[in-house]
Amino acid sequence: MIAKALTIAGSDSGGGAGIQADLKTFQERHVFGMSAITAVTAQNTLGVQGVYPLSIEGIQQQIDSIATDLYPDAVKTGMLFSSEITKAVADKMKHYGFKNIVVDPVMIAKGGSPLLQEEAVEQVKASLLPIASVITPNLPEAEVLTGMKINDLNDRKEAAKVLHSLGVASVVIKGGHGEEQYKIVDLLFNGRDFIEIDHQRLETKHTHGTGCTFAACVTAELAKGRSIEKAVETASEFVHYAIKHTLEIGGGHGPTNHWAFRSYDQKVIRS
Ligand SMILES: Nc1ncnc2c1ncn2[C@@H]1O[C@H](COP(=O)(O)OP(=O)(O)O)[C@@H](O)[C@H]1O
């Protein structure tokens, strides 16, 4: 059985984030990847030079085309840009009964450009979280979604519980933006237990697309039937190696290396 994953997200012309990062990650995890593009961004490692949202009809039609022929085993949402797009995507996912929905609540690109209009945040909470299997906010995104200030691990646990109360089955609070000097903690709350996944903090600015890659790997693992715990553990490892073996391209925040996990004969999860 070929596992199939769908990403509903923005296009990053620079290839490091968005549907480009997602499709590369799906492929690396032996999952057939498909994409419904929500917006086109003119973007590179220096920042976002332009954002061009697609029409609602165009987004809906892409999802129709996929759902009626290549029904996905898991779906990831990334950049959704506006409240209208968020609502249209959520309605289509409900209509088709998509399962294993991973919501990466993309708000701001690494260079600081907004990828989600402020008034869309409430729409994400109202229409996406109740149908999501997992949400994967970074620390700033978790603060915006919960209205909390997150300073320490206890705050992260509280924020995870608040997000869970909004209807999402599992919550991953990613730790890249944390203050810890030497390690990074990705925190998973599965509705019952907290699982902390620690990694060494790597000294690098080349972290463009890390969040997209993380959520895409979770999506690919869920598409193959892995548990949420196993999927998050694999994703955390996958991104760690993708950053560790950086490609050193571009003049700004460089992209991650999506083939690192496969190429460096990892001692960890391999399938
Ligand atoms: N400097 C770093 N060293 C090691 N891992 C990192 C680093 N920055 C981010 N990560 C990892 O990349 C993933 C994305 O984390 P984060 O940066 O918090 O999200 P986002 O990319 O959405 O802002 C997480 O698994 C996190 O542990």
Ligand SMILES: Cc1ncc(COP(=O)(O)O)c(N)n1
């Ligand atoms: C089209 C698109 N989607 C998402 C991101 C977030 O990227 P990052 O993972 O670096 O925050 C991006 N920069 N561009």
